[in-house]
Amino acid sequence: MDDQRRSPRLERRKFLGYLIAAPTLAVAARIGIDAADPETASAAIPSPPEPADLLDLGDALSLAAAPTSGLIAMQLNRDSSVSFALPRAEVGQGITTTFAMLIADEMDLPLNKVHVTLADARPELIFNQLTGGSNSVRSMYHPVRAASAIARARLLATAAGQWGVPASGLTVHNGVISSKSGHSASYGSLAEAAASSRTEQATAQPKAESAFTIVGTPQNRVDAHDAVTGKKQFTMDLQVPNALPAMVCRPPTINGTVKSVQNLAQVKAMPGITDVAVISSGVAVRGRTITHCMDAVRALKVTWGGGSVDAESDATVLKKLKAATLPMAVPPVLTASIDAEFSFAFASNSALETNCAVADVRPGSAEIWAGLKSPITAQEQIAALLGLPVTAVKVHVMQGGGSFGRKLFADAALEAAEFSKKIGKPVKLMWHRTDDFRHGRAHPMSLSRVRVNYALGNVISYEQRHTSVTTDFGHGLGEILTAVAAKLPVGDIGFSQTVFELSQAMPYNFGVTTQLLNEVPLKFHTGSMRNVYSPNVVCARELVIDQLAGTMGQDPLAFRRSFFKDDRFRAVLDKVAEVGQWGRKMPAGMAQGIGFHSEYKSCSAVLVEIDCRPQTVNRKVRDGVTGPRITKAVMAVDAGLPINPRGLEAQMIGCINDGIGLALTESLHIDKGLPLEGSWDNFFYTRQWNTPPDTRIIVMPATGEPGGAGELGVSSSLAAVACAYGRATGKMPTSFPINHGTLSFEPLPRVPSIPDSPVDGLSYVS
Amino acid sequence: MPHHTFTLNGKQVSVDTEDNVRLLWVLRDLLGVTGPKYGCGLNVCKACTSHINGKAFNPCSVPVSDIKAGDEITTIEGLADDSGQLHPMQEAWLEHDVAQCGYCQPGQIMAAVAKVKAAKAEGRELTDADFDDIRNICRCGTYFRIREAIKSAEAKM
Numbered sequence: 001m002d003d004q005r006r007s008p009r010l011e012r013r014k015f016l017g018y019l020i021a022a023p024t025l026a027v028a029a030r031i032g033i034d035a036a037d038p039e040t041a042s043a044a045i046p047s048p049p050e051p052a053d054l055l056d057l058g059d060a061l062s063l064a065a066a067p068t069s070g071l072i073a074m075q076l077n078r079d080s081s082v083s084f085a086l087p088r089a090e091v092g093q094g095i096t097t098t099f100a101m102l103i104a105d106e107m108d109l110p111l112n113k114v115h116v117t118l119a120d121a122r123p124e125l126i127f128n129q130l131t132g133g134s135n136s137v138r139s140m141y142h143p144v145r146a147a148s149a150i151a152r153a154r155l156l157a158t159a160a161g162q163w164g165v166p167a168s169g170l171t172v173h174n175g176v177i178s179s180k181s182g183h184s185a186s187y188g189s190l191a192e193a194a195a196s197s198r199t200e201q202a203t204a205q206p207k208a209e210s211a212f213t214i215v216g217t218p219q220n221r222v223d224a225h226d227a228v229t230g231k232k233q234f235t236m237d238l239q240v241p242n243a244l245p246a247m248v249c250r251p252p253t254i255n256g257t258v259k260s261v262q263n264l265a266q267v268k269a270m271p272g273i274t275d276v277a278v279i280s281s282g283v284a285v286r287g288r289t290i291t292h293c294m295d296a297v298r299a300l301k302v303t304w305g306g307g308s309v310d311a312e313s314d315a316t317v318l319k320k321l322k323a324a325t326l327p328m329a330v331p332p333v334l335t336a337s338i339d340a341e342f343s344f345a346f347a348s349n350s351a352l353e354t355n356c357a358v359a360d361v362r363p364g365s366a367e368i369w370a371g372l373k374s375p376i377t378a379q380e381q382i383a384a385l386l387g388l389p390v391t392a393v394k395v396h397v398m399q400g401g402g403s404f405g406r407k408l409f410a411d412a413a414l415e416a417a418e419f420s421k422k423i424g425k426p427v428k429l430m431w432h433r434t435d436d437f438r439h440g441r442a443h444p445m446s447l448s449r450v451r452v453n454y455a456l457g458n459v460i461s462y463e464q465r466h467t468s469v470t471t472d473f474g475h476g477l478g479e480i481l482t483a484v485a486a487k488l489p490v491g492d493i494g495f496s497q498t499v500f501e502l503s504q505a506m507p508y509n510f511g512v513t514t515q516l517l518n519e520v521p522l523k524f525h526t527g528s529m530r531n532v533y534s535p536n537v538v539c540a541r542e543l544v545i546d547q548l549a550g551t552m553g554q555d556p557l558a559f560r561r562s563f564f565k566d567d568r569f570r571a572v573l574d575k576v577a578e579v580g581q582w583g584r585k586m587p588a589g590m591a592q593g594i595g596f597h598s599e600y601k602s603c604s605a606v607l608v609e610i611d612c613r614p615q616t617v618n619r620k621v622r623d624g625v626t627g628p629r630i631t632k633a634v635m636a637v638d639a640g641l642p643i644n645p646r647g648l649e650a651q652m653i654g655c656i657n658d659g660i661g662l663a664l665t666e667s668l669h670i671d672k673g674l675p676l677e678g679s680w681d682n683f684f685y686t687r688q689w690n691t692p693p694d695t696r697i698i699v700m701p702a703t704g705e706p707g708g709a710g711e712l713g714v715s716s717s718l719a720a721v722a723c724a725y726g727r728a729t730g731k732m733p734t735s736f737p738i739n740h741g742t743l744s745f746e747p748l749p750r751v752p753s754i755p756d757s758p759v760d761g762l763s764y765v766s
Numbered sequence: 767m768p769h770h771t772f773t774l775n776g777k778q779v780s781v782d783t784e785d786n787v788r789l790l791w792v793l794r795d796l797l798g799v800t801g802p803k804y805g806c807g808l809n810v811c812k813a814c815t816s817h818i819n820g821k822a823f824n825p826c827s828v829p830v831s832d833i834k835a836g837d838e839i840t841t842i843e844g845l846a847d848d849s850g851q852l853h854p855m856q857e858a859w860l861e862h863d864v865a866q867c868g869y870c871q872p873g874q875i876m877a878a879v880a881k882v883k884a885a886k887a888e889g890r891e892l893t894d895a896d897f898d899d900i901r902n903i904c905r906c907g908t909y910f911r912i913r914e915a916i917k918s919a920e921a922k923m
Binding site: 232765 | 803902905
């Protein structure tokens with residue numbers, strides 16, 4: 001089992017790459033696996049029965065990437081710096097830093113000599129420009145190292161040739177090559193001499209992982225200085241000539257349509273407003289400032305047609321999910337059994353940066369700027385919308401102000417392109433926060449049923465039936481999986497089922513195990529949210545495990561340990577138990593809880609302490625929800641090879657806060673076709689008054705190749721909080737978040753679609 | 767068109783626009799100062815937090831006509847000193863590698879500076895209750911590092 005979980009060992013094998021014809025040294029390598037050793041060039045597809053244990057979503061994405069011949073390229077500049085345009089999105093997860101570290105280490109360059117930017121949409125990469133599934137490092141670890149190694153070897157050969165000495169005797173320190181006989185040259189001084197006049201194949205052997213000097217050490221983000229000085233540039237910070245601010249007046253229900261606009265001419269004549277036009281999603285306005293646009297949106301008198309889910313509210317959706325749940329296979333009569341059912345409300349993946357894009361559509365061409373994790377799909381969709389060839393649409397990928405799944409879609413870019421085309425002017429289009437919650441993507445409501453049969457200290461069967469409102473994979477993930485679906489051990493099943501099968505590993509030896517997904521196709525705006533199914537599926541599973549342990553008279557931690565399939569799992573659980581002092585005495589109303597999750601060849605365990613005492617639960621915060629407080633969180637994470645432990649730790653801190661929100665406070669209330677939430681004081685993402693003041697992350701030592709990590713810790717955190725809540729209150733929670741049953745705010749009106757900005761800001765000066 | 771004059775990051779600026787335009791958009795859309803970010807426009811998320819006469823405020827909820835000629839507005843761009851030396855809070859932010867996506871960070875830092883100043887003016891140190899009182903949203907969830915960085919900076923301010 002343990003061996004099967006690892007990718008094939010590729011270390012110390014020569015990799016193919018390319019020298020590219022360019023004025024200074026340029027090198028490239030193919031994304032995916034392109035080893036020179038033919039016998040290992042194809043990754044083996046393992047056989048059933050447990051797909052996710054053997055081949056997970058990240059493997060599938062990596063395999064899909066292999067045949068599409070996408071090259072990533074980097075160039076050496078005359079100042080000894082290296083430029084690399086990364087075909088992925090940076091949305092806070094730290095991959096620009098990670099790849100800068102890999103290149104710097106392989107080339108023996110200081111980290112600040114590596115400049116990683118985000119590549120424009122490159123259609124020739126096909127499947128290779130999707131940022132998702134915690135797959136970025138996994139798919140590009142080898143190619144980036146290969147290209148760097150080729151560059152280093154070429155530079156050494158060039159210096160050796162000039163000096164008439166063997167390359168093997170040369171050393172490199174901080175981008176300066178030295179010979180034993182006293183020669184010395186910087187990379188930059190050789191940049192032209194090392195350049196190739198034609199594009200040709202090359203091979204190189206990357207460093208042994210044991211020789212890493214930067215990889216594996218904690219490094220700060222490469223963009224940290226820009227972030228703390230306000231220089232980091234996001235889409236709405238761009239100054240594209242004549243791209244004035246734009247906003248959209250949206251319908252009172254999801255996907256409502258414009259029937260007529262009563263006062264279009266009057267609104268267009270408002271001060272500072274230049275354009276008003278009906279677009280697919282509502283009525284768009286363009287003006288001198290966002291205040292002018294907000295005033296115009298609020299002034300519009302629109303007659304709206306019905307939307308796509310007008311009859312749906314939380315209760316009707318839940319009823320449909322219950323009706324659609326697939327039956328269990330094993331009857332509960334054979335042995336003792338536990339049956340449980342859990343529901344999870346809609347939750348918004350709203351990033352702090354709302355949906356936004358700049359579009360400049362001209363006759364015959366278009367240029368778009370936006371934070372996009374699937375820019376090729378965006379480019380194709382925009383080209384189709386505008387009636388232009390794909391090559392006439394230039395898509396620039398901007399740094400994103402968070403994503404959490406949201407930036408897999410190009411909703412704002414499509415609107416901006418449509419509006420710009422309609423009025424013949426560039427626009428900088430931004431969604432209002434209220435629109436972002438009400439009309440933006442959300443993680444759909446789901447229901448998870450679990451049945452466990454057990455006897456004589458053993459678990460005989462574990463069945464889970466997960467039912468969800470359909471998750472939209474229209475960003476291209478489905479496309480990718482189509483390409484590999486035929487190769488998968490799960491056979492010919494749909495995209496959603498494929499994702500489900502590939503992501504839901506069962507880490508416990510629970511006998512006959514079946515986990516099935518069914519979806520209810522309701523037309524909400526949905527999407528992934530820092531993972532697709534795992535947080536909810538795992539939360540349900542871990543709660544049942546706590547029940548099972550209790551019923552069988554065992555400690556929850558000891559129970560998990562004894563059923564784990566892998567020693568790596570035991571190691572992270574043991575670590576949080578030790579650091580978090582599992583089993584320590586707590587006052588009544590307080591408790592510890594543990595949760596575990598493995599995915600992407602990585603795993604994490606979380607131990608939290610929760611305070612459910614009345615004086616804590618009922619503490620007051622103006623316009624905020626308080627409730628139970630997580631007072632302490634300890635996470636141990638095994639990400640295979642932690643390239644930047646400091647960045648990994650940051651991701652895990654974020655995962656803990658996501659898990660806390662999903663368990664306790666954070667949800668959308670659907671009411672007659674629209675979420676009621678319209679502000680951060682309605683949608684209760686974890687705030688400082690909810691966050692654990694004591695947080696500790698333990699990054700486990702390297703156990704293999706890099707696994708995925710960006711989303712890994714949400715599932716284990718959500719599960720740990722839910723389990724702790726159950727233990728503190730003596731009652732297993734079954735509906736999430738636990739405060740969803742109470743509406744803790746006064747909803748904003750549906751018309752006008754956005755609220756006015758307050759004018760009393762100076763009375764809150766502090 | 768009404769004329770508005772005030773001091774922005776140490777320099778006098780003036781702008782012609784309607785009285786009700788919120789200061790955030792005067793800064794971002796008319797003056798090109800983009801450090802303060804939009805996260806809600808409702809004085810809730812605090813991503814635009816800046817200083818007025820040394821105290822924290824949210825320009826998304828202040829009409830430009832409320833700003834008097836003598837008012838000094840400081841955004842994240844004006845927090846470092848004239849020589850470019852970062853403020854101790856910015857240094858602490860780097861030391862703890864606080865930022866993830868970075869979008870909320872200008873507002874977080876400006877709020878933190880005002881928080882420490884207010885406590886020092888009262889002659890006391892920040893407590894967990896003070897941290898719990900910070901309303902700025904960080905959707906990446908880097909709250910713990912924010913707390914740690916503020917504690918570091920507090921000792922040096």
